[in-house]
Amino acid sequence: MISFSKVSKVYGGAQGVRALDHVDFNVAEGEFVALLGPSGCGKSTLLNLVAGFEKLSEGTMLFDGQAVSRPGPDRGVVFQEASLLPWLTVWDNVVFGPKVQGLMRNEYEPRAHEILKIVGLEAFHKALPVQLSGGMRQRVGIARALVMQPKALLMDEPFGALDAQTRLSMQQLLLEVWQRLKTTVLFVTHDIDEAILLADRVCVMTARPGRITKEIPIDLRRPRSIDDLTNSEFTHFKAQIMAEMRGAHDQH
Amino acid sequence: MSKAESKAGTLVPVQLWERLRKTVLALLLPVTLVWLWQLAGTDGAIAGGALPTPDRVWAAWMKWAFGTSTFGLNPYIGTWTQSLWFSAGRVVYGFAIAIAVGVPIGMIIGWSKLASAMIDPTIQWLRPVPITAWLPISIAIFGIRDFGAVFLITIGAFYPIVINTTQGTRDVDKNWIRAALMMGAGQRDVLTRVVLPAALPSIFTGLRIGLGIAWTAVIVSEMVAVKSGLGYVLWDAYYVGRMDIVIADMVSIGLMGFMSDLLIVSIEIWALRWRRLQSFDA
Ligand SMILES: Nc1ncnc2c1ncn2[C@@H]1O[C@H](COP(=O)(O)OP(=O)(O)OP(=O)(O)O)[C@@H](O)[C@H]1O
Ligand SMILES: [Mg+2]
Numbered sequence: 001m002i003s004f005s006k007v008s009k010v011y012g013g014a015q016g017v018r019a020l021d022h023v024d025f026n027v028a029e030g031e032f033v034a035l036l037g038p039s040g041c042g043k044s045t046l047l048n049l050v051a052g053f054e055k056l057s058e059g060t061m062l063f064d065g066q067a068v069s070r071p072g073p074d075r076g077v078v079f080q081e082a083s084l085l086p087w088l089t090v091w092d093n094v095v096f097g098p099k100v101q102g103l104m105r106n107e108y109e110p111r112a113h114e115i116l117k118i119v120g121l122e123a124f125h126k127a128l129p130v131q132l133s134g135g136m137r138q139r140v141g142i143a144r145a146l147v148m149q150p151k152a153l154l155m156d157e158p159f160g161a162l163d164a165q166t167r168l169s170m171q172q173l174l175l176e177v178w179q180r181l182k183t184t185v186l187f188v189t190h191d192i193d194e195a196i197l198l199a200d201r202v203c204v205m206t207a208r209p210g211r212i213t214k215e216i217p218i219d220l221r222r223p224r225s226i227d228d229l230t231n232s233e234f235t236h237f238k239a240q241i242m243a244e245m246r247g248a249h250d251q252h
Numbered sequence: 253m254s255k256a257e258s259k260a261g262t263l264v265p266v267q268l269w270e271r272l273r274k275t276v277l278a279l280l281l282p283v284t285l286v287w288l289w290q291l292a293g294t295d296g297a298i299a300g301g302a303l304p305t306p307d308r309v310w311a312a313w314m315k316w317a318f319g320t321s322t323f324g325l326n327p328y329i330g331t332w333t334q335s336l337w338f339s340a341g342r343v344v345y346g347f348a349i350a351i352a353v354g355v356p357i358g359m360i361i362g363w364s365k366l367a368s369a370m371i372d373p374t375i376q377w378l379r380p381v382p383i384t385a386w387l388p389i390s391i392a393i394f395g396i397r398d399f400g401a402v403f404l405i406t407i408g409a410f411y412p413i414v415i416n417t418t419q420g421t422r423d424v425d426k427n428w429i430r431a432a433l434m435m436g437a438g439q440r441d442v443l444t445r446v447v448l449p450a451a452l453p454s455i456f457t458g459l460r461i462g463l464g465i466a467w468t469a470v471i472v473s474e475m476v477a478v479k480s481g482l483g484y485v486l487w488d489a490y491y492v493g494r495m496d497i498v499i500a501d502m503v504s505i506g507l508m509g510f511m512s513d514l515l516i517v518s519i520e521i522w523a524l525r526w527r528r529l530q531s532f533d534a
Contacts, residue, residue, distance in 0.1 A: 083427035097435030
């Protein structure tokens, strides 16, 4: 579905920051992959390449067998701060995509209603983003990406700005949604628990140069829920990943 | 939603009281000034007749506004509304052109680096030229006619509109644009559905400044280059020694400027109501 081979990204010309260095990386169809790493290691850069927000400097990257040249509705992006359009209501934010794509009303409206129901916001479809809490805003962000029925969902620390409790309920929600829709997900986070809980595979990244140093399959049974955060298998994965990250850190 | 609406929509007595207090406070200074001005005069005049006192001005104004000429043609009886509409019409006309030209150009400059490099320097060079310096050219091209005033208004209002629109366009949150592109929006949709609404707060700042300049421009051009409107009356009344009309005219201009700004602000409040709503806790 997503494949990177020897991809490098250098910001600001030849003398610039080498954010990604010869990255090889694949995501299979229907897979949930978490990118885990410290701040500045290039997680957002990698995701933005897939999204089409940035252009790669070297190597090749394919999405669904094709080189990415620009952003598009086949790759739904969920931003850290939701980045909803504040002058539009929840409903108008959600149907923005189908509308600008010129879809027929009767084609997207039932779907939009259903997705708002799934994320639990049907009662708020007339509210403006400022009237929502951070968690609710992020649910709208997820809904507007899902309504386009993307081939992949790209999420850049979507719950990073939320408080611990809201974060848990959002993780639960995402698990439920994903178990239902089985979309390919690329999920950026620097929260180890979150990565293990959600993903089929955790890719650990290091900074300078930005690389993926370790890929750890998480074969916890599905369906999962936030109750899994405390079981022994979970703790085992956590210890493994922490050791990996510490090791990567010590090499510098 | 309903909570936020009731907050914005209905006036509870406390807010009413607050409004009244504000109005009284706002009127205090002008009323005192007018009162002192009245006290300074004797026999309805100040400084040996150079200036009339407020009561004289008021009387002249009322005649100018509501009087009916019984015989002959007195330019200062019953012609106020007409002069007002002449000036206001020109302001609306010129201001509308300035918006129609300034907003798109400002968006293009703010959006495209190439357009910015090509257009912005020229605008910055022309901008320091005061509108009064455009008068000769305006008269040369349009003569002593209506469009000369409209031309000056457009030029005067154009700069603040274009500059603020450019700034507003440049300041649009990058992620809003990315989000729109991600949802399949083309460049035109991004500009009209994202950049324009996002830049609207800045655009309104430009409109308010531009409208102020538009009133200056209309008065200046009517004083020199057009034979009607409040600016023409102002200069003409001075020539025939009607200082009461001069002052009434000045007050009228101030009033019109104030009212038109109020109108813009109301439109702004309505158009940007999404910024003023309070959040409610879920
Ligand atoms: N537009 C840009 N121009 C120049 N350098 C950039 C740009 N974006 C990112 N960088 C640099 O590239 C490197 C990787 O940045 P990136 O945002 O991908 O990191 P990240 O892993 O997402 O970090 P965080 O967890 O803080 O979001 C950093 O050193 C950053 O300073
Ligand atoms: Mg990041």
